[in-house]
Structure formats: structure tokens, C-alpha cells
């Protein structure tokens with residue numbers, strides 16, 4: 446978000462030291478973390494979901510003023526930084542069991558739909574979808590459409606007045622692949638290809654990859670076409686773990702649409718930062 450994070454030696458800079466805070470977006474597949482100094486996003490990382498003991502270890506480290514990454518993928522201190530103990534933690538979660546791990550943390554802010562600068566929300570709208578819209582609008586203005594290729598793939602749009610128009614939810618790339626393997630006798634596990642598979646495939650693995658990728662891609666194109674007819678000036682922002690491959694598909698099959706689409710892998714953090722600024726006065 447906002448270009449590359451600016452690295453500075455914060456251990457000797459007590460002003461910015463006090464301005465450290467953490468953002469955690471809890472998705473159904475992974476935890477998405479960001480370390481901020483004020484409005485500057487210094488680092489983003491992703492981990493698996495944590496268990497209670499891993500959560501406690503992180504809280505202890507933060508209480509000591511050590512900025513540890515959570516989880517198995519990249520344990521250890523971030524950039525060797527020492528920070529003021531107890532950095533505020535701002536959480537957006539669509540997985541209640543995972544947000545429950547942080548309940549005992551002293552400086553916890555769980556973001557809810559109330560008070561978001563988004564009109565017309567319905568009570569069960571995912572907070573990740575709402576925050577992604579707020580983040581996208583903060584950068585590109587209203588109207589805006591967000592395509593989030595996460596565990597579920599969601600499309601979420603808001604009109605020129607910042608009112609939710611609505612959206613759609615379908616199984617994301619990983620979930621579609623996994624469900625084919627789990628619910629059939631003959632289909633093998635297929636990890637998602639980094640490059641586009643042939644559309645007319647001659648192996649089982651490529652046929653699965655083709656069906657899922659071109660199937661999701663065509664559906665997303667159709668939604669974007671419809672959205673652009675309604676809101677021709679709207680930005681279309683693509684995010685989520687499957688965002689890169691989705692954009693690659695669009696570049697191949699709908700280059701004009703792809704050129705107008707904006708990739709923002711860290712969109713959710715733009716939304717969280719915006720809400721933190723608003724709520725911290």
C-alpha cells in the first residue's frame with residue numbers, strides 16, 4: 446500500500462517508537478499482519494491461524510516491547526526492532542475463534558461494521574469486505590468495486606454516495622480445487638498453478654486448473670462488465686491471495702479490462718488504517 450514501506454531505525458527514535466501499532470486481518474485461510482508507524486505501513490506478512498499458546502507467546506513478546514511475527518512461516522523479530530511495549534492491535538476478523546485468542550490483550554481494538562464510513566450495509570456483511578471498500582475508496586474514491594480472491598471470492602461494490610450496492614460470494618480458487626479432490630474418487634489434489642494453464646487441457650491436473658481458473662475468471666469478467674455499465678467511472682480493485690493469478694487471467698482474456706483494474710494486495714490494511722485514524726480522533 447502507498448508504495449514501499451519506508452525503513453527507519455525506530456529504536457533510536459522515541460517519537461515514532463510510540464507510534465507503532467499492529468493490524469491483523471483474520472481470513473478463513475490465513476492471518477494477514479501489518480506493522481505500522483503512524484500511517485506508514487512498514488511491513489506486511491502472512492501466517493497460518495494460531496493456537497492459544499502461540500497467541501500467548503506473541504502477546505508476551507509485545508508486552509516486552511519485542512515486535513515478533515506470529516506463526517510458523519516467519520517467526521522472529523521484525524527488522525530487529527525494539528518498540529514501546531504493548532503496541533495497539535487493530536483486528537478485522539471473519540473468524541470469531543481466531544479473534545478470541547486476542548481478547549486478553551490490553552490494547553485491543555476489534556473493528557466492527559458500526560461507524561464504518563459505508564452506507565447501506567446489512568448486518569452480516571463481512572468486515573473484510575466493508576474495510577476493503579473503505580480502503581479502496583480512500584485511494585480511488587466512490588464508486589468502487591472490490592474483487593477479493595480469498596478463501597471465498599467476493600465482489601463488493603458501492604455507489605458514488607458511498608452506499609453499498611451489493612455483491613456476490615463464490616468459492617475461491619483454493620476452495621474449488623480442494624472440493625473437487627475431496628468430493629470425487631478420481632481427482633487428485635492440485636496445487637494452484639503460478640502460470641495460466643492451457644484452456645483445453647490434456648491432463649487431469651491441467652483440466653482441473655483450467656476449469657477452476659477460466660470458470661472463476663469468466664464469472665468475474667461478467668460481474669465487472671455489469672458493474673462498469675452501471676458505474677462507468679468506477680475503479681475496480683483486485684486483492685486477496687488469488688488476486689495475482691486472477692489479474693493474469695484478465696490480462697490474457699480481457700486486456701482492456703485488465704489495464705483498468707488495480708492490484709492492491711494489501712487493500713484491507715488501507716481500510717484498517719483509515720478506520721484507526723477516524724476512531725483515534
Ligand SMILES: Nc1ncnc2c1ncn2[C@@H]1O[C@H](COP(=O)(O)OP(=O)(O)O)[C@@H](O)[C@H]1O
Nearest residue numbers: 472473474475594595596617618619685686687
Ligand atoms: N501462501 C499461501 N497460503 C495460502 N493460500 C495462498 C497462498 N498463496 C496464494 N494462496 C491462494 O490464496 C487464497 C487464499 O487467499 P487469502 O487472501 O490468503 O485468504 P483469506 O484472507 O480468506 O485467509 C487461496 O485460494 C490460495 O489458493
Ligand SMILES: CC(C)(COP(=O)(O)O)[C@@H](O)C(=O)NCCC(=O)O
Nearest residue numbers: 472473539569570571595596597614
Ligand atoms: C465471504 C467471507 C467468507 C470472505 O472471507 P475470506 O474468504 O476473505 O476469508 C467473509 O467476508 C464473510 O464471512 N462474510 C459474511 C457474509 C457476507 O459478507 O455477506
Ligand SMILES: [K+]
Nearest residue numbers: 472573593595
Ligand atoms: K478477504
